[in-house]
Structures are given as structure tokens and as C-alpha cells.
Amino acid sequence: xxxxxxxxxxxxxxxxxxxxxxxxxxxxxxxxxxxxxxxxxxxxxxxxxxxxxxxxxxxxxxxxxxxxxxxxxxxxxxxxxxxxxxxxxxxxxxxxxxxxxxxxxxxx
Amino acid sequence: xxxxxxxxxxxxxxxxxxxxxxxxxxxxxxxxxxxxxxxxxxxxxxxxxxxxxxxxxxxxxxxxxxxxxxxxxxxxxxxxxxxxxxxxxxxxxxxxxxxxxxxxxxxxxxxxxxxxxxxxxxxxxxxxxxxxxxxxxxxxxxxxxxxxxxxxxxxxxxxxxxxxxxxxxxxxxxxxxxxxxxxxxxxxxxxxxxxxxxxxxxxxxxxxxxxxxxxxxxxxxxxxxxxxxxxxxxxxxxxxxxxxxxxxxxxxxxxxxxxxxxxxxxxxxxxxxxxxxxxxxxxxxxxxxxxxxxxxxxxxxxxxxxxxxxxxxxxxxxxxxxxxxxxxxxxxxxxxxxxxxxxxxxxxxxxxxxxxxxxxxxxxxxxxxxxxxxxxxxxxxxxxxxxxxxxxxxxxxxxxxxxxxxxxxxxxxxxxxxxxxxxxxxxxxxxxxxxxxxxxxxxxxxxxxxxxxxxxxxxxxxxxxxxxxxxxxxxxxxxxxxxxxxxxxxxxxxxxxxxxxxxxxxxxxxxxxxxxxxxxxxxxxxxxxxxxxxxxxxxxxxxxxxxxxxxxxxxxxxxxxxxxxxxxxxxxxxxxxxxxxxxxxxxxxxxxxxxxxxxxxxxxxxxxxxxxxxxxxxxxxxxxxxxxxxxxxxxxxxxxxxxxxxxxxxxxxxxxxxxxxxxxxxxxxxxxxxxxxxxxxxxxxxxxxxxxxxxxxxxxxxxxxxxxxxxxxxxxxxxxxxxxxxxxxxxxxxxxxxxxxxxxxxxxxxxxxxxxxxxxxxxxxxxxxxxxxxxxxxxxxxxxxxxxxxxxxxxxxxxxxxxxxxxxxxxxxxxxxxxxxxxxxxxxxxxxxxxxxxxxxxxxxxxxxxxxxxxxxxxxxxxxxxxxxx
Numbered sequence: 001x002x003x004x005x006x007x008x009x010x011x012x013x014x015x016x017x018x019x020x021x022x023x024x025x026x027x028x029x030x031x032x033x034x035x036x037x038x039x040x041x042x043x044x045x046x047x048x049x050x051x052x053x054x055x056x057x058x059x060x061x062x063x064x065x066x067x068x069x070x071x072x073x074x075x076x077x078x079x080x081x082x083x084x085x086x087x088x089x090x091x092x093x094x095x096x097x098x099x100x101x102x103x104x105x106x107x108x
Numbered sequence: 109x110x111x112x113x114x115x116x117x118x119x120x121x122x123x124x125x126x127x128x129x130x131x132x133x134x135x136x137x138x139x140x141x142x143x144x145x146x147x148x149x150x151x152x153x154x155x156x157x158x159x160x161x162x163x164x165x166x167x168x169x170x171x172x173x174x175x176x177x178x179x180x181x182x183x184x185x186x187x188x189x190x191x192x193x194x195x196x197x198x199x200x201x202x203x204x205x206x207x208x209x210x211x212x213x214x215x216x217x218x219x220x221x222x223x224x225x226x227x228x229x230x231x232x233x234x235x236x237x238x239x240x241x242x243x244x245x246x247x248x249x250x251x252x253x254x255x256x257x258x259x260x261x262x263x264x265x266x267x268x269x270x271x272x273x274x275x276x277x278x279x280x281x282x283x284x285x286x287x288x289x290x291x292x293x294x295x296x297x298x299x300x301x302x303x304x305x306x307x308x309x310x311x312x313x314x315x316x317x318x319x320x321x322x323x324x325x326x327x328x329x330x331x332x333x334x335x336x337x338x339x340x341x342x343x344x345x346x347x348x349x350x351x352x353x354x355x356x357x358x359x360x361x362x363x364x365x366x367x368x369x370x371x372x373x374x375x376x377x378x379x380x381x382x383x384x385x386x387x388x389x390x391x392x393x394x395x396x397x398x399x400x401x402x403x404x405x406x407x408x409x410x411x412x413x414x415x416x417x418x419x420x421x422x423x424x425x426x427x428x429x430x431x432x433x434x435x436x437x438x439x440x441x442x443x444x445x446x447x448x449x450x451x452x453x454x455x456x457x458x459x460x461x462x463x464x465x466x467x468x469x470x471x472x473x474x475x476x477x478x479x480x481x482x483x484x485x486x487x488x489x490x491x492x493x494x495x496x497x498x499x500x501x502x503x504x505x506x507x508x509x510x511x512x513x514x515x516x517x518x519x520x521x522x523x524x525x526x527x528x529x530x531x532x533x534x535x536x537x538x539x540x541x542x543x544x545x546x547x548x549x550x551x552x553x554x555x556x557x558x559x560x561x562x563x564x565x566x567x568x569x570x571x572x573x574x575x576x577x578x579x580x581x582x583x584x585x586x587x588x589x590x591x592x593x594x595x596x597x598x599x600x601x602x603x604x605x606x607x608x609x610x611x612x613x614x615x616x617x618x619x620x621x622x623x624x625x626x627x628x629x630x631x632x633x634x635x636x637x638x639x640x641x642x643x644x645x646x647x648x649x650x651x652x653x654x655x656x657x658x659x660x661x662x663x664x665x666x667x668x669x670x671x672x673x674x675x676x677x678x679x680x681x682x683x684x685x686x687x688x689x690x691x692x693x694x695x696x697x698x699x700x701x702x703x704x705x706x707x708x709x710x711x712x713x714x715x716x717x718x719x720x721x722x723x724x725x726x727x728x729x730x731x732x733x734x735x736x737x738x739x740x741x742x743x744x745x746x747x748x749x750x751x752x753x754x755x756x757x758x759x760x761x762x763x764x765x766x767x768x769x770x771x772x773x774x775x776x777x778x779x780x781x782x783x784x785x786x787x788x789x790x791x792x793x794x795x796x797x798x799x800x801x802x803x804x805x806x807x808x809x810x811x812x813x814x815x816x817x818x819x820x821x822x823x824x825x826x827x828x829x830x831x832x833x834x835x836x837x838x839x840x841x842x843x844x845x846x847x848x849x850x851x852x853x854x855x856x857x858x859x860x861x862x863x864x865x866x867x868x869x870x871x872x873x874x875x876x877x878x879x880x881x882x883x884x885x886x887x888x889x890x891x892x893x894x895x896x897x898x899x900x901x902x903x904x905x906x907x908x909x910x911x912x913x914x915x916x917x918x919x920x921x922x923x924x925x926x927x928x929x930x931x932x933x934x935x936x937x938x939x940x941x942x943x944x945x946x947x948x949x950x951x952x953x954x955x956x957x958x959x960x961x962x963x964x965x966x967x968x969x970x971x972x973x974x975x976x977x978x
Contacts, residue, residue, distance in 0.1 A: 024140030041125070042168025045137055046175045049130060064139075067146050069117055071139030 001088045002054070007047045010035070012086050015057060015076045023062065023073045048076060056082030118145060118161045125165055128172040130179075137168075183510075184517065190497070191518045198490070201873055202522075205486050208869045209526035212479025213570075214533035215862050217563070218541050219472030221553055226460050229369045229447035233311040235403060238274070239443040240410070242400045242417065243452050247435040248699050254452040256281065258400045259421055259436065260390035263303075266400075270417075272408040277305035278398040280383050282374070282456055286831055288351035289339050293831050296335075298375040299352070301383035301398075309401045310372065310443075316346055317361020329378035330361035355382065368548060371446040371457055393425040393436065401443065414440040432697050458546075458848060463929075471859050474615045476570075478863055481608040482870035483574045487519065488581060488605070490877070512579045519575025520568070527567050544854055577604075606910065609874070612867045613914030613951060614921075619860035620947035621922040625939050626853045629930065632937045633846055639778025640679055641714040642842050646820065647678050647805045648835035651828075656706060656801050662823055663806055668816035671807035673712040676704035676795070678803055679780040680842045688760040688791060690745055691768055698744055700789045701780070702760065704801065707794055710736075710775065712807060719750035720773030723794040734794060736773040741789030750774035760791065769793065781845070786934045804829075805838070864951070868958045871907070875959035879903065879966035887971035899967040907955050915948035922947075 004012070014030045015022040024044060032039050051057045062073030078086070122138045129137045141164060149157040195202040233239055242262065245254040258278075266276045279302035287294045306312070307319040314322070315333065322330050329352075336345045345359045357378060366373045383398070384390060390397070404413060421436035422429055429436060441450055448462040501511060535551060542549055553559065652659060652674065660672040682701045690696040707723040709715075718739055735758055742753040751774075759768045777787045795801055808816050817835070824833050886899055894902075922944065930936040 024136055025143050028140070028144075040167035040171070041137055041141055041164050042129075042171035045129065045133055045168075046171045049133060049175065065143075067143050068139035069122075069142045071135045071142070073139065074133060074136030 001092075002085055003092075004085060004089050005047070007043065008051055008056075009086065009089060011044070011047055011051065012056065012078055012082055015078050016083075016086075020075070022076045027076070051082065055079060056085055117142060118158065121161045121165045124169060125172075128169045128176070130172065130176060187514050187517050188521065190514075191521050194494075194518075201486060201490060204869055204873050205483055206522060206526045206529060208482050208866055209479050209523065210529035210533055211862065212476050212866060213527055213530035213566075214537060215859065216472045216476045217530065217534055217554075218537065219468055219475075219859075220562070221549060221559070222541075222545055222547065223465050223469050223472075224559075225369060225547065225549070226448065226465050229460070230371060230444050232367065232369070233309070233443065236444055237442075238404045238406065238408075239309055240402050240404065241441045241443055241446060241450075242402065243439050243441060243450070244396060244421075245435075245437045245439060246396075246699075247437075248432070248697075254439075255396060255454050256399045256450075256452045256456070257396040257454070258398065258438070259393045260395055260397050261393055261424065262420070262438070263400050264390070265420070265424070266402060266417075270413075272404055272413050272416075274403045274405045275305050275308045276400060276402045277303045277309055278380060278400050279303070279306045279372075279377070280380070280398045281454065285352050285376075286354075287339075288354075295832055295834070296375055298373055300374050300377045301380045302377050303380045306377075306401065309403050312366075312374075312377070313364040315362045315364060316344075317363075319361070322361040323377065323379040326379055326381040327355065327357050328360045329357045329376055330363050331359055331376050332363055332365045332374065334365050335375050336362050352376075352378070357382075369447075371443075371450075371455075371459075373457060393421045394428065394434075410440065410442075461848075464852065468855065471619065471856075471863070474619070475859060475863050475866065478612045478615060478866045478870070480570065480574050481612055482866060482873070483519075483522075484577050485605055485608050485870060486873050486877075487574070488577060515579035516572055516575040519579070520571035523567050523571030523574065527563070544851075544858060546851065605874075606906075609870070609910050610914045610917070612870060613911055613955075614918040616860075616864050616867050617915055617918035617944075617947050617951055618922045618925070619856070619863050620950060621918070621926065621943055623853070623856045623860045624943055624947060625926045625930070625937075626849065626856050628937050628939070628943075629933065630846055630849050630853055633849070633933075633935070634843060636779070636935065638679070638842075639715065639776060640780075642679065642839045644808050644810060645805055645838035646808055646817070646835050647803055647838050647841070648820075648824070648833065649802055649830060650674075650804045650824065651830045652801050652804075654800070656795075656799070656804075659804065659827060659829070660706075662827060663804070663820065666816060666819050666823075668809045668812055668819070669806050670809060671708075671712045673709045673805050674706040674795070674801035675709050675803050675805065676801055677701075678805060678838060678841075679713070679778070680838075680845070682780055682790070686760045686791075688758055691757040691759050693756070694746065696745055698789065700741060700760075700791050703780075703790060703792045704795045704799065705792055706801065709792075709805075712805060715778055716776045718774045718776045720754045720771070722773055733769040734772040735769045736775055736792040736794075737771055738775050738787070738790040738792075739777045740787050741791060742774050744789050758791070864954065868954060871955055871958045872962070875907070876962040878906070879962045883966065883969065886966055886969065887973075890971040896967050900963055903963040903966060904956060904959060907959055908952065911948065911952045911955055915944065915951075919944045919948075 010031055011027065014027050014034075018026055018030060024041070027048075028039055028041065028044050031044070048057065052059060056079055057076045058079050060075050060077070062075055064070050064072045122141060125141060126135075126138050141161065145157055145161055148160050230236065230239075241256070242258055243254060243256045244258050246252075263276045263278050266273045280300050282298045282300055284295055284297050285299045287296050302323065304320065304322065304324050307314075312319075314330070317330060322328065331339075331345060339345070339350065340348065345362060348359050349356050350359065351357070363377070380398075404410065417438045417440065420438050446459075447457075448460045448465065451459060498511065501514075506514075531554075534554075538549060538551065554563075650659070656674040660674065663669050663672045682703050685699050686702045688698055688700045688702075705723075707725050710717075710722050720736070723734065723736065737753060737758075739750055742750055745753070745756075745758075747753045747756075753771050753774050756771050757768050758771060761767050775790075775792070779787060780790060781788075806820065820835070821833050824830070882903065886903075889899060889902070923939075926939055926943075930939070
């Protein structure tokens with residue numbers, strides 16, 4: 001099982017949550033909003049590229065618009081393998097979190 | 109489509125992003141950016157939007173670049189895998205390719221090292237650009253020669269009267285001296301006398317001692333580290349005394365050994381005061397003593413100075429020279445240029461030759477070209493078989509640029525592997541190369557930064573250039589054609605390929621012709637009728653007092669010795685040149701070599717007479733004072749017929765009746781120096797009774813030579829003829845004239861063989877490829893009734909055409925080059941048409957033999973099998 005990096009994981013989650021609206025601009029806004037930091041376009045696309053090569057996301061083209069200078073939108077969709085990896089990663093994390101005693105209550 | 113308000117696009121920023129982002133998503137990247145830019149523009153205005161855009165660019169660009177880089181590396185490992193797979197699949201071809209390239213590179217590196225070394229002589233001196241040596245060219249009647257010695261008054265005059273000269277110093281030529289160290293005797297070469305100013309001109313590093321004072325007093329000398337080790341293993345040599353040529357010298361300094369790349373190699377440098385006995389003798393401009401070196405002041409125009417000193421001897425002694433019709437010219441040479449360009453007759457070390465360097469560089473270049481043409485030919489030829497792989501890659505989305513990178517990468521890999529092999533070859537070949545060119549290169553030379561850098565550049569350049577053509581032609585294939593099998597696996601005829609092969613053949617023919625000509629010329633010179641007999645002669649120096657007859661008889665006692673004679677010089681080593689004057693008749697004065705000899709010298713050496721009589725044993729008063737001159741001498745005094753010289757009186761070695769002799773005979777010209785030069789005039793004098801001859805020549809039988817030699821050595825010691833017995837065979841000694849030509853011959857032969865070998869390697873692969881290509885054609889022809897020889901001839905026709913065409917192109921070039929080289933020789937062969945025929949035929953034969961195996965296999969193949977695979 002592949003351990004996803006933090007950006008990869010967050011992006012996968014974003015893609016799942018955005019459903020049909022999962023393209024560059026929206027993903028960037030969503031992730032920036034959730035994490036509280038401004039992500040750059042590069043920090044979105046590079047991990048996405050890797051996810052695509054690994055086969056965890058697939059892409060499809062949208063319609064070009066004037067606003068985008070005539071360029072198409074590129075939509076992302078999580079694949080079955082991607083979903084599986086995401087869930088496995090969550091399981092590992094939950095497991096490790098639950099091992100930690102009393103953190104939730106603020107004492108060591 | 110809704111047309112929103114006109115928005116100005118941040119073009120530059122977008123362009124930057126598109127540049128760095130990967131092909132597969134860069135449009136969506138810039139699209140997304142434009143969208144967000146538009147939003148921010150509306151909401152926050154121009155400036156905020158502008159700032160946002162550039163922030164994006166600055167943050168994203170490094171990420172994109174890094175990403176591309178990482179993926180390229182991953183792709184490269186894939187390419188490498190494919191590359192290795194290709195190698196294993198075609199072990200034969202790959203091995204041939206790599207080894208061909210490796211040999212080419214190794215040869216080239218060796219040659220490059222040598223050329224680099226030769227070009228860098230004497231550059232290490234301080235202010236090397238201002239250092240010059242002055243040499244003299246002397247013309248006296250028929251004699252015209254150049255020497256490195258200069259007139260006595262030259263250096264003092266330069267010091268006093270020529271302000272352009274910052275420093276001037278004299279250093280003698282090298283001598284062989286007898287060293288007596290605690291009663292052990294050694295001969296030592298490279299013993300020089302010098303003025304202390306020489307240390308200001310040439311960089312001679314003192315380890316111990318003071319250059320200012322070391323050799324200013326008489327009987328002082330400095331020695332090199334090697335000499336110190338030899339004579340004073342663990343002691344400090346400073347202050348010790350060694351006896352040289354019966355004079356005691358005090359050692360006043362230790363100097364570093366001279367480096368390899370200098371024209372002046374020394375073992376010992378002693379005070380000039382031991383060389384010049386009487387300074388007052390130094391005032392004659394017509395007498396030459398030592399070489400002179402100068403350092404010009406900075407800013408002095410060398411050309412002007414050169415002109416200024418050219419006639420310096422005539423400025424001071426013009427009348428003297430004019431009366432005799434002599435010319436003494438001074439030439440200025442840059443010290444840096446001495447090794448490669450100076451060709452005086454008495455150079456200190458065997459000179460290099462700039463022509464030689466050029467030729468060698470060209471040969472190295474040729475070899476490299478052949479290796480690369482092979483590589484390109486082979487890669488393109490094999491390319492066809494990779495069509496499927498290329499087709500699939502293209503279908504899978506490979507860009508043309510990616511394919512090109514892949515193939516260039518492959519050839520770079522091959523280049524790098526070949527380079528590693530060539531390093532191995534280099535290390536193995538280095539000792540042989542050293543003996544071939546008489547130098548002492550070590551592997552450490554490779555590690556100098558300049559060399560490393562050139563090699564790196566070399567590999568990259570060669571990898572790319574060798575890979576470009578196959579890469580471009582391969583990536584052009586269209587996947588559709590490949591997959592539908594409409595694509596035929598490569599053409600069997602290709603103009604470019606023919607051009608490459610013809611180039612290789614042209615180079616090979618030129619090299620073969622060169623080798624043949626050099627070889628013939630040397631043979632010619634060695635076997636040329638010299639006019640005297642040099643076979644079976646042992647010569648050695650002897651200290652004879654006045655009993656040469658007695659000594660001769662002592663040696664003749666041994667049955668292995670059939671003749672003995674004494675003289676003051678031998679053919680090849682006639683040192684005395686003396687002014688000779690004609691008495692009575694026209695006033696003529698010429699400097700000529702003089703040979704003092706015993707009466708039977710002419711007989712022993714089988715020298716023939718042209719007129720008159722020989723010397724006789726009993727010195728009759730009339731004939732006792734007699735000259736025998738050679739034909740050239742007779743002509744230079746103005747006598748066209750040898751008979752005209754008989755009876756005339758000449759004077760030499762001084763003035764007055766006791767220095768005059770009658771000419772009693774004229775000998776036919778014989779070569780007393782190498783065949784590179786015209787025969788000069790020669791005067792022979794019979795030594796009077798009691799004459800101190802210095803050389804004994806013995807004619808020996810070929811059988812039991814070792815026994816004879818040990819007899820001679822013992823007799824020599826018994827008769828106390830000297831200190832250390834050293835002898836040579838005259839024919840070997842004489843052949844030293846041809847040493848440099850022999851070196852040229854060996855090098856030419858070696859590298860020609862390399863070049864031809866490489867061409868054959870190329871031919872081998874090519875022929876098997878072409879044979880494989882034409883299997884179908886051959887099959888059909890055989891089915892239609894062609895015979896095996898017929899098919900064979902058909903297949904080799906192409907190769908024969910190549911050789912013939914190459915021969916036509918190569919011949920005029922080779923002709924021109926060879927004639928240029930032969931101009932160096934006064935006596936040379938006449939390379940006729942036969943040379944070209946010979947080289948063309950030998951190449952043809954070699955080519956045929958190389959391709960024979962593959963083509964015979966193809967010609968005898970079973971046509972059924974050939975036509976079966978489709």
C-alpha cells in the first residue's frame with residue numbers, strides 16, 4: 001500500500017468532495033480555504049500529475065471559455081484504485097491516532 | 109459563447125508558466141490562472157491581480173521545473189533499460205560498434221597527448237614570450253649551412269650596443285665528458301659551459317646554491333638532482349670536487365632535472381671560463397663558438413630587432429666577409445619555437461617537426477572520423493529493426509522530441525561506454541606508444557584539468573553528433589506505416605552511407621600510400637650506393653700516439669679481423685671544417701670538412717678514385733704532402749673535370765708553405781653524411797708519421813663476432829688506448845641519420861593499420877547488414893537461375909565501386925602530400941603510378957576479404973528459406 005503524501009491526500013479528498021466541479025481553480029480554492037494557506041497553481045498540479053501517473057485519478061476535458069483565454073478545463077475524477085488507497089491511508093492514520101492515550105483530553 | 113468584458117491577459121506571466129509546466133497539463137494550468145486572474149481583477153483591481161499572478165509564477169515555476177527533472181530521470185532509466193536490452197540482443201554489432209569507437213578514441217587521445225606535449229615545449233620559462241635564441245647561417249661558396257653556434261663577439265656586442273636586449277647569455281653545446289669520481293670512470297653526456305646570466309633567461313631551478321654566484325668562478329659547476337644521486341648517493345654534493353676531463357671542478361649548486369618538454373636538456377652546467385681559454389680570441393666575427401640566448405625588453409618589437417641583427421656580423425667585419433664572398437647571417441628564433449621549427453645542422457636534441465605534428469594530428473582526426481562514420485552507418489542501418497519499438501512508443505504518446513532524446517541518449521551511452529573501454533586501451537597501449545614516439549608519458553597526464561575537460565567535451569560532442577543522424581531519421585517513421593507492415597526495414601542502398609564508406613576508403617588509401625612511400629624512401633636511403641663500404645666495420649676511438657702502424661698490426665693478428673685503418677673521422681662523423689685556399693690562379697677560399705686518414709683508408713672503405721693516385725704507405729717527400737679531394741670540392745674550386753685538379757696547390761690550416769699541399773688525386777663523391785643532404789666538398793690528407801689519429805676502423809668477418817669483439821676489447825685495454833672502451837658498427841651508426849624518418853615510418857604504419865582496421869570493422873558490419881537486407885533479392889535471383897559466383901559478384905559490386913571511386917579521389921591528394929614530404933630529401937625516390945596502384949589494390953583485397961564471408965554466406969543461402977519469411 002502506498003503512503004500518500006499530505007498534499008496528495010488532501011487533493012484526493014478535495015476531488016472527491018467537489019464531485020463534478022473538480023478542476024484546477026475550484027480545487028485550489030477549496031484546499032486553500034480548508035487549510036487556511038494559499039496554495040499555488042504549481043503546488044496543485046504537480047501532485048495531481050503524480051497521482052495521475054500512479055493511476056489514482058483520471059482526467060477529462062471540459063469546454064473552453066473566453067475567460068480562460070479559450071483553453072479547456074481539465075477535470076479530475078478519483079479512480080477505484082485511488083479511492084482504495086485513500087481509505088487505506090485513513091485506516092492507518094486512525095489506527096495510529098487511537099493508539100495515543102488521552103491526547104483528546106489535553107493531558108499526556 | 110458569452111462575451112464578457114474585454115480583459116487584458118497577463119501574457120508574459122502566462123508564457124512563463126506554459127514554458128515550465130509539463131506538456132500534458134500546461135494548457136489547463138494557464139487556463140486556470142487566467143480564470144482566477146479575471147476574478148481577482150474584477151474584485152480587487154489591476155494591481156492586486158498583477159501581484160497575485162506573479163506570485164503564482166514565482167511559486168509554481170520551481171515546482172514545475174523540478175517535476176520535469178524528476179520525471180526525466182525516471183525516463184532515462186527506462187531508456188537505459190531498453191539500451192541494455194538492445195545490446196544484449198545484438199551482442200555482435202554492439203561489441204563491434206563500441207570497440208571501433210573505443211579504438212578510435214584511444215588513438216585520438218594518444219595522438220592528442222603527443223601533439224599537445226610537442227606544442228608546449230619551452231613554455232614554462234619566465235617571460236617565455238621575450239626569450240630568443242640567435243643562430244647563424246653561413247654561406248661560403250658551395251657550402252651553405254646553419255649552425256647554432258654564434259660568433260665570438262656577438263653576445264658582448266649585444267650587451268654593450270643594443271639596448272633592446274635586457275639580458276644575453278652564452279651556453280655551449282652539450283659535450284660528452286669523462287668523469288673521474290674516486291677513480292671510477294664514467295662518460296657523461298649533456299655537459300654544458302655557461303655564463304651565469306643564462307639562469308636569468310631559462311628557468312633552471314636551484315635547489316641548493318646561488319644562481320648569481322654559482323658558476324662565476326673558473327672550475328665551478330652545478331649538477332642536476334639525478335647527477336647528485338648518481339655520484340653522491342647520501343652525501344651533500346655541495347663543495348665537493350669531481351674531476352672532469354682531467355680538471356677538478358667544485359660543485360657549487362644543485363639544480364632540478366630539466367623537464368621533458370625543453371630543447372635544452374642538461375646534466376651539468378659549468379662555468380664558461382673553462383670553455384673560453386683566452387677572451388682575446390673572442391674578437392673574430394668569423395669564428396663561431398657558442399649558442400647565444402637573449403631576453404628582449406618588454407615592448408621591444410621583435411620583427412625590427414630581427415632585421416637589425418640580421419647583418420650584424422657584416423656591420424663589424426663587412427670587408428673581411430666581402431673579400432671572400434662569405435655571408436654570415438644571424439637569425440632570431442623564439443625559444444618556444446626551437447623544438448618544432450629550428451633545423452640547424454647541430455641542434456642539441458633531435459628536433460621535432462611542425463610538419464610532423466600537423467600530419468599526426470590529421471591522422472588522428474582521420475581515425476576518429478572513420479570510427480564515427482562507422483558508428484553512424486551502423487546505427488542507421490540497424491535502426492530499421494527498431495521500427496516496431498518506435499511505432500509503439502509513438503502510439504503511446506511519445507513526442508518526436510522525446511524520441512530524439514532517447515536515441516541521442518543511447519548514442520551518448522554508447523559513447524560513454526566506448527570511452528571507458530578506450531581508457532583501458534589507452535593504459536595498455538601507453539608503453540608501446542611511448543617507445544613509438546620516444547617520449548615518456550605517464551597516465552597522470554590524463555588528469556590535468558585541461559585534458560579532462562577536453563575529453564568530457566569530446567564524449568558529449570561525439571555522442572551527440574554520432575547520435576543525431578540516426579535519431580532524426582529514426583524518429584521520422586510514422587507509426588501507422590509500421591503497424592500495417594507497409595514499412596520495409598530500411599533501404600539497402602543509401603547515398604549517405606556510400607559517402608561515408610567512400611570517405612573511409614579515401615582516408616585509408618592516403619594512409620596506405622603514405623606508409624608505402626615513407627617505407628620505400630627509407631629503404632632507398634639505407635640501401636643506396638653510398639660510394640663507400642659500411643658493412644662489417646667496427647669503429648672505436650683510440651688514443652694513438654705515433655704508433656698507428658703498430659696498433660693496426662696488433663689487431664690484424666686476429667683472424668676475424670681482415671683490415672684495419674686509422675683516421676680522424678669516419679663517414680657520418682667528419683668534424684673538422686677548415687678554411688681551404690687555392691694557391692695560384694683565382695683567389696678562392698672555402699671552408700671544407702677535412703678528413704685525416706691513414707694510407708689504406710681509401711682501400712679499406714672501398715672508395716673509388718675519379719682521377720689521380722691514392723695515398724701510399726711510404727711517404728715520399730713529394731707526395732708526402734698531398735691532398736686528395738672529392739669531385740664536389742674540385743667543382744667548387746672551378747675545375748669541371750677531375751683531372752684538372754691534379755697538380756694544383758691548396759693551403760689549409762694556416763698560412764705559409766708548410767700548410768700547402770698538392771692535389772694528387774680526386775675521389776668519386778661518396779655520402780659522408782646522410783642522404784638528406786647533397787654531398788658537400790671534402791678534403792683528405794694523409795696523416796704524417798706520428799700523426800695522432802683518433803679513430804680506428806676494423807673490417808671484421810661476420811662469423812664469431814662476439815669472440816672477435818672481446819678480442820678487440822682486450823687488445824684495446826692492453827694497448828692502453830683510452831679509458832672506457834666504446835665501439836659501434838659503422839652501418840648502425842650511419843643509419844642514425846634515418847632515425848627520424850624511421851620513426852615517421854613506424855608511426856605512419858601503426859596508425860595506418862589502425863585506420864584500415866577500423867574501416868574493415870565498419871565494412872564487416874555493413875556487409876552483413878546489406879547481405880541480410882538483400883536475402884529476398886538473392887533468393888529470387890537464384891530461383892530464376894543465377895549462379896553462386898554471379899550472385900557473389902553482384903553483392904560485392906557495390907564495394908568494388910566504392911574502392912575504385914575512393915582510389916580516384918585519394919590519389920591526387922596522396923600524390924601532392926608525398927611529393928611535399930619528399931622535397932625534404934636531396935636524394936629521393938620517384939613514386940610512380942605503381943604506388944597508387946599498389947595501395948588501391950591492397951585496400952581492394954582487404955575489403956573483399958572482409959566482406960567475403962558474409963557475401964558468400966548470402967550467395968550460397970537456400971533461396972527457399974530466404975523467400976519464406978514474410
